[in-house]
Amino acid sequence: MAGEGSLQVELVAADRTVWSGEATSVIARTVEGDIGILRGHAPLLSLLTESAVEIDGVDGKIVAALDGGFVSVADDRVSILSGRALLAEEIDENAVRAELGELRTAAELDDDRIRHYEAQLQAVDRAR
Template structure:
């Protein structure tokens, strides 16, 4: 089966680089499957797992926003952060989820900025927990 080069880049490091057969991402308009020969495009990403298929192996990476750029010869994901399941500290992710839930429960809905930040923190924590759990 044919492949394409996938690079996942964060502000800190190159999180992934390798040949893959298929990539699934969640863009702002829904899930997007990318195969070799996909038309060039750029779309923003939601906080969601990125699913990579290579041979018999499927792996997930927790991506917290960013963009995917599909080029003729490769796909580049520019992400705010990206963590493979084995890199995720489950206790830290669960603590972040609990903090965000407490902030949302006690939030003053008038303070929209704090409320939105708490919602994003909760989405990111849940994404990390789901990716970690899917690897077990």
Template sequence: MAELHVELVAADRRVWSGEASLVVARTTAGDIGIMPGHQPVLAVLKSGPVTIRTAGESGSGTVSAAVHGGFLSYTDGKLSLLAEIAELSDEIDVERAQRALEQARAEDDAEAERRADVRLRAVSAGH
């Protein structure tokens, strides 16, 4: 089966790198799924969960991340997700994210509420 090489990079670090058979991300034009052989694309990422269906010698699995803004670029079998902020689902402190969501709702802070919600959705997608 054909694979694509994926690099998920945040402003401060490389978050994940590897081979995948499918990546789903949220862009300003809506959700997009990238598979091997996809036409070249450049898109602006919106905050949302990114799901990577991994492939390779160790078998398949799923990697989920919370991504907050950035860009997506796919060409020649290589997908780059360049995010302002990105966290793998297993790096997210669920209790902290829930507290942040409750506090954002109490303070009517839509931006903070969106970030906390994305983190919680990434954790849900990763399980």
């Protein structure tokens, strides 16, 4: 059970639990726009876009890059489910920038991969 004034948050990828714990807020990008979640939020189920998610954990800020997914909110519990999710500290910024540069100069653009790498850079920037 979440402590008084906090949310219980789980960030889960297809292959692992990326982060789980208590938080005071969550900011995520849905297909309808950015959403902020605080204690007492109305029940919600929404689609997420490829972007960064910010979790204000009680022990510090957590930022992760998501490849889309879902967010569910009920009874001060937030579940974020994504096929792939990387914490900002797991991202090699230089490698991502190099790969993104190559993709942008390729004859045929791969929009899905570009959005994937842009979400990773967004997570790195927000973690700073």
